[in-house]
Amino acid sequence: MPETLFDKIWAAHLVARRSDGRDLIYMDRHVLHELHAPHAFHRLDETQRQVRRSDLTFAVQDHTVASRPGRDDTTNPEGTPFIRAMREGTQRRGIKLFDLGDPEQGISHVVAPELGIVLPGTTYACPDSHACTVGGLGALAFGVGTTELEHVLATQVIALKKPKRLRVTVDGALGAGVTAKDVALRILAEIGVDGGQGHAIEFAGPVIRALPIEGRLTLCNLTIEMGSRSGFVAPDDSTFQWLAGRPFAPKGGDWDAALKHWRGLAGDAEARFDREVTIDCSSLAPQITWGIDPSQVIPISGRVPDPATAASDRQPAMKRALEYMGLTPGVAIEGLKVDRVFIGSCTNSRLPDLEEAAAIVRGRRVAEGVAALVVPGSSTVKREAEALGLDRVFRDAGFAWGESGCSMCAGGNGDKGKSGERSVSTTNRNFEGRQGQGVRTHLVSPGMAAAAAITGKITDVRKLVA
Amino acid sequence: MEPFVSLTGVAVPLLADDINTDQITPVHRDLHPDYGKLLFARKRKRADGSDDPAFPLNQPQFRQAKILVTGRNFGCGSSRESAVWAFVAIGIRCIVARSFADIYRDNCLKNGVLPVTLAPADAPTFESLVVASNGGGAFTADLRTQTVTAPGGEVFKFDIPPEDRTTLLEGLDDIGLTLKHADEIAAWESRMQRERPWLQTARRS
Numbered sequence: 001m002p003e004t005l006f007d008k009i010w011a012a013h014l015v016a017r018r019s020d021g022r023d024l025i026y027m028d029r030h031v032l033h034e035l036h037a038p039h040a041f042h043r044l045d046e047t048q049r050q051v052r053r054s055d056l057t058f059a060v061q062d063h064t065v066a067s068r069p070g071r072d073d074t075t076n077p078e079g080t081p082f083i084r085a086m087r088e089g090t091q092r093r094g095i096k097l098f099d100l101g102d103p104e105q106g107i108s109h110v111v112a113p114e115l116g117i118v119l120p121g122t123t124y125a126c127p128d129s130h131a132c133t134v135g136g137l138g139a140l141a142f143g144v145g146t147t148e149l150e151h152v153l154a155t156q157v158i159a160l161k162k163p164k165r166l167r168v169t170v171d172g173a174l175g176a177g178v179t180a181k182d183v184a185l186r187i188l189a190e191i192g193v194d195g196g197q198g199h200a201i202e203f204a205g206p207v208i209r210a211l212p213i214e215g216r217l218t219l220c221n222l223t224i225e226m227g228s229r230s231g232f233v234a235p236d237d238s239t240f241q242w243l244a245g246r247p248f249a250p251k252g253g254d255w256d257a258a259l260k261h262w263r264g265l266a267g268d269a270e271a272r273f274d275r276e277v278t279i280d281c282s283s284l285a286p287q288i289t290w291g292i293d294p295s296q297v298i299p300i301s302g303r304v305p306d307p308a309t310a311a312s313d314r315q316p317a318m319k320r321a322l323e324y325m326g327l328t329p330g331v332a333i334e335g336l337k338v339d340r341v342f343i344g345s346c347t348n349s350r351l352p353d354l355e356e357a358a359a360i361v362r363g364r365r366v367a368e369g370v371a372a373l374v375v376p377g378s379s380t381v382k383r384e385a386e387a388l389g390l391d392r393v394f395r396d397a398g399f400a401w402g403e404s405g406c407s408m409c410a411g412g413n414g415d416k417g418k419s420g421e422r423s424v425s426t427t428n429r430n431f432e433g434r435q436g437q438g439v440r441t442h443l444v445s446p447g448m449a450a451a452a453a454i455t456g457k458i459t460d461v462r463k464l465v466a
Numbered sequence: 467m468e469p470f471v472s473l474t475g476v477a478v479p480l481l482a483d484d485i486n487t488d489q490i491t492p493v494h495r496d497l498h499p500d501y502g503k504l505l506f507a508r509k510r511k512r513a514d515g516s517d518d519p520a521f522p523l524n525q526p527q528f529r530q531a532k533i534l535v536t537g538r539n540f541g542c543g544s545s546r547e548s549a550v551w552a553f554v555a556i557g558i559r560c561i562v563a564r565s566f567a568d569i570y571r572d573n574c575l576k577n578g579v580l581p582v583t584l585a586p587a588d589a590p591t592f593e594s595l596v597v598a599s600n601g602g603g604a605f606t607a608d609l610r611t612q613t614v615t616a617p618g619g620e621v622f623k624f625d626i627p628p629e630d631r632t633t634l635l636e637g638l639d640d641i642g643l644t645l646k647h648a649d650e651i652a653a654w655e656s657r658m659q660r661e662r663p664w665l666q667t668a669r670r671s
Contacts (some may be wrong), residue, residue, distance in 0.1 A: 016650040020638065021629035022585055024647055036546070038497060050650075056668050068636065078495040085497060118669060129545040129569060143569055145547035147576035147640070155644045158492050158653060163568075163628065164573055194539040197568060227539065229568045251666035251671045258664050293484055317483055410544075412493045431488045431543060434507055 002268035004067040004232050006200050009140045011263075013123050015157055027142075029056055030152050030313050032095070035173035035412060036127040037222065038085035038303075040150040041093070048272050051156045052093040053243045056156065057115055061086060061100050062107045062328040063412040067375050067402030073100065076414045095258040106378020106404045109133035109346035113217060114380055116246030120235035120262045125152045129430065132223040136216030137243070138235030138265065140200070143224060163272035166199035168226070170207035172282025176368060178460040179356065181426070182217030183207060185287035189297035190279055196228030200286035201268070203233050207281050214350040221347045222428055225294040225308040232268050237386040286461055288333055289430045289443040291321030296430075298447070300460045304331045324432055325440045326420070333442075334458050339421035341453040342435070343446050344402070345409035348426035349377030353446040354385050356392045360450035360464050366398035367456025373415070375402040399453065408435050424452040468578040469637030472608040473560050479595045485536060486543035487570065491552045501548055502555035527601025533560045535596045541570025552579045554602050560607040561568025562614065564589055574642060575633055580607055582614060588622050595620060609635055 003011070015024040017461040030053075031354075032040075038060060044051070051057060064079025065071065073083050083100065090097040098105040104115060109130050112118045120138035121202075124131060131143035142158055154156060168191075170183055172436045201223055203216075211219065217231045221232025233239075237326060240259060241251050268354025285299040296318075298305065306329035322329065325335075343349070343357050354376065366372045374394050376382035382404050391401045408415045409427040412433055417423050426449050430441040444452070447461040453465065470606060491504045505523070511556045512518045522528050534553065540563035553561070562582040574581045584592055592614045595616045596605070603617025609631060614657065632638070659666045 011633065015654045016647045018643055020632045021627075022644065022652070026651070026658075030667060039547075047641070056666075081497045084510065119664075122665065127545060129543065142543045145545050145550075145569060145576065147547060150573065151641050151644065154641050155648075155651065156655075157644060157647075158646055159640065161627065193542060194565060194567070197539070197565060200491075224543075224569075228540065247670050248668055250667075254664040257662070261662060293486075313483075320482075359524040410493065411488075428487070429486075429543060431486050433492065434488060437508065441520070463536060 002270040004271040004273060005202060005232070005265060005267040006140065006165050006212040008267070009121055009123065009272070010162060012121070017162065018159050022161055024157040025160050026157050028122050028192055029118050030058070031099060031107050031112050031117065031126045032057065032059040032126060032149070033063055034082040034086035035059050036146050038082060038089055039146045040153060041085070041089035043150045044153060051093045051095065051153045052156045057153070058112070059086060059090045059095050060108045060111055061098070061105060063406045063410050064129040065100060065351040065403070065405040066413055067405055067407045067415055069403060070405055071100065082273060087317065102384070103379055103385060107346045107349065107406055109221065110349060110381065113137055114246065114378060116243055116249030119243065119249065119258065119267045120200070121240055125158060126254065129134065129224045130221055132229065132231050133333045133346055134234030135220035135230060136213060136377070137221065137438050138232055140232060141230055143229055152160050163230070163454060164199045165202065166196055166272040166275045166277065167202045167204055169205035169276070170203065171205050171261040171278060171280045172207055172284070173210065174207060174281060174284060177447055177465055178284050179445045179447065180211050180218040180288055182220045182284055182287040183281055183292070184441065185297045186188045186281060186284055187279060188222065188225055188295040189287070191226055193225060193293050193295045194227040196223065196226040199228050200227045201226065201231035203231060208233055209236065213238060214352045217350065218347055219299055222294065225428060226364060235262055241366030286448050288369050288448065288458065290325065290327065290333055291318065292324050292430055292432050294430055294443060295430065296321055298333055300334055302333055304329055304333060308332060328440070334460055336422060336458045338370055338424050338452045338456055338458060340417045341370060341449050342425040342427065343373070343449050344407050345374035345427040346377065346406070347428045348446050349375065349381065351381050353426065354381070354390050357446040357450035358390045358462060359415060360447055361397045361399070361454065364397055364454045365451045370453055370456050372399040372453040373402060374399050376406040377406045378404050393447060411435065424458060425440045425447050467576070467637045467639065470559060470578050470580045470609055470634040472570045472606060472610065473532050473580070473633070474600045474604050474606040476528060476530055477533040477535050477599065478531035479596045479608040479642055480534060481593060483537035483564070484539045484542055485547050487541055487549035489578065490549035491546060493570060494548070501552040504548060505556060510617060519656055525601070530557070531601070532557055532604055533562060533607060535562045535593060537583050538564040540566050542567040545569045547573045547602035550574055562592070573625065575630055578637060580609055580623050580634055580635060582607060584614070584622050584624050592616070592622050606619040
């Protein structure tokens with residue numbers, strides 16, 4: 001029977017069927033972070049269980065680490081116990097930790113791809129809902145909770161029920177100033193925050209094929225916001241070229257064998273999906289969220305929607321969103337005054353994201369009254385950006401340039417805004433309070449965030465392109 | 467894990483869609499916080515820091531609630547398990563929602579919390595009974611019969627996948643159950659070591 005890529009990866013990792021009917025799916029790679037791993041270590045101690053494959057397990061410090069230059073364990077005091085418990089727990093169990101000060105430290109979803117830890121056709125677990133990011137390389141990822149994390153540490157498998165298959169085909173070609181982030185926000189607007197529930201999403205179509213790998217990582221990052229735990233793009237030559245030579249990627253004969261296997265991974269042409277969605281992005285404008293969930297999206301030329309024109313079951317949430325965001329229906333989104341700009345997070349903190357923003361910022365100044373921050377996704381990205389002089393571009397313009405970590409995305413490292421501030425951000429969640437109590441977050445691409453910083457207003461980035 | 471067989475008690479309505487895990491349990495500073503206090507820590511409070519009397523879980527008739535009744539896509543967002551532990555901490559071990567976010571639903575199953583989704587035709591009726599009872603009557607969720615019963619005796623059937631039902635009814639040790647397959651896991655690893663050695667090795671090279 002013809003199979004999708006998802007079916008092939010699932011079948012290749014099926015170890016056994018458990019007595020309760022769940023499939024045991026082997027996890028090729030497992031990456032931990034300090035916010036959740038210490039609890040799982042504690043549980044393993046209580047139950048006197050060992051880590052089965054510490055050699056396939058990696059750990060990062062990302063959620064609670066300060067972004068201030070010269071940081072240490074105590075710069076963000078709220079993170080100190082997590083950072084230290086992580087260090088102690090990984091040392092004792094022989095797990096490689098990308099610790100504070102490590103030249104390869106960074107956000108798990110940035111570090112795992114850029115070091116070649118995660119590979120096409122592999123399975124991947126991480127105790128974080130944005131695990132799905134690595135689907136951009138054609139890996140099948142599972143964001144897990146703490147109990148599941150403990151289970152993976154002890155067994156190297158997850159007991160799962162097979163999700164259904166959804167294919168999202170994106171047709172057209174993207175115009176200048178329009179990116180993977182805009183595509184992801186458009187998909188969210190179309191299918192909603194629970195549109196992918198119970199499904200693994202395969203992103204396909206000409207727009208996806210043309211995306212650079214970093215763009216695919218950005219798109220897959222937002223899969224969880226669509227309600228899906230796993231989303232991916234079938235790997236192709238761009239993927240293989242991107243991975244070749246990365247520190248943990250296979251080398252020599254192993255690389256040749258891996259490449260041969262990866263080339264056979266594409267889904268069969270006649271394979272059936274449980275559901276298909278097609279979205280035309282040929283005339284897509286830059287997108288922006290207006291509300292408090294990531295599907296509340298309009299084009300930059302759009303106006304804040306009126307709940308009265310929406311389905312009745314959606315009206316209460318829309319009214320709540322308008323109130324929180326301090327917006328009235330019918331107002332043009334472009335031109336709203338901005339207090340804060342953040343460029344970073346597992347969504348948009350890779351080198352091309354920073355280059356995209358720097359191209360807008362170069363030779364310009366951050367508008368008066370705007371607090372603007374760039375936090376590279378990893379220490380590797382930071383080093384590469386500095387080698388290109390991007391840190392100077394941002395600093396000269398008035399941006400702060402931080403040390404890598406989750407920063408203003410997760411709210412765990414002390415970086416936050418003040419109540420009532422309007423924040424334009426390249427992150428993935430515009431939830432109430434996410435960037436500080438009362439902070440009003442608008443999600444956009446890096447170029448759009450840079451444009452807002454320069455003009456002090458929500459701005460169509462295409463107006464600032466030379 | 468504590469098994470779930472049946473539960474009787476007050477049902478508290480929180481009838482909104484897309485309640486995310488940031489709202490249920492905000493990011494906290496302690497490695498071992500009081501999870502009960504963390505539950506809706508922001509939503510429970512007014513701007514001046516006092517308890518908001520309009521928030522259902524602050525109202526005396528819902529203090530002993532055992533069942534939460536809510537809308538679509540409950541538990542979306544972050545995978546943090548504290549968003550389930552917090553309910554367990556205050557004695558809520560059954561959540562009736564229009565739908566659940568995938569990771570959140572799994573986290574419920576791992577903690578002996580019964581996730582119930584009623585038939586779309588029944589949900590509005592059930593919710594109106596919960597609102598009308600206003601903490602004044604006892605609802606019963608019974609996993610053996612796959613029913614939720616309202617104080618007036620109205621019975622609502624629900625579906626649940628057999629594997630989830632088994633997990634909850636027997637309170638199985640998830641890791642223990644998997645480790646019965648330790649030989650098969652080892653065999654899979656040996657086979658991969660032969661066929662795709664690069665999969666079984668994650669070394670800098």
